[in-house]
Amino acid sequence: MLERLSARIEKSWYQNKWWNIWLLPLSAVFFLLSHARRLWLTVIVKAGKNNKIPVVVIGNINVGGTGKTPLTCRLVELLNEQSIKVGIISRGYGSNAPHYPYALA
Known part of the structure; x- marks a missing residue:
């Protein structure tokens, strides 16, 4: 409902x-x-x-189709080109992890 x-x-x-x-x-x-x-x-x-670690939040109240994933990928590429280490935290759409937080790599 x-x-x-x-x-x-x-x-x-x-x-x-x-x-x-x-x-x-x-x-x-x-x-x-x-x-x-x-x-x-x-x-x-x-x-x-x-906080000594900068944090960038990419998101909004819309779900799907607003370009959050491509923006995140491009931002990671740009930061990696500058030798900046990046960590991404995401629950993930339709996630089925055994527990949260769940480290992938």
Whole structure:
């Protein structure tokens, strides 16, 4: 049932129908929660931590077809050309690992 609802919402989103206006309150809630979480993570959780390793996050709320994998591959190539060691962390779509985290190499 939840999958059907999710598929309907996604389909209506890309069709840009007038009745999609009902999604605006949900968008506002998502905006507020995501910004509150970001503030919490940056100010409270990470206060005082000095991360010496740069981190790049490639992702968004869309699933599939937005070019995340090709971008990741190209970024790894560019960084390897500069002799920068790269690690990629991904759950992976349809992953079936025996446990998480699961090291591949």
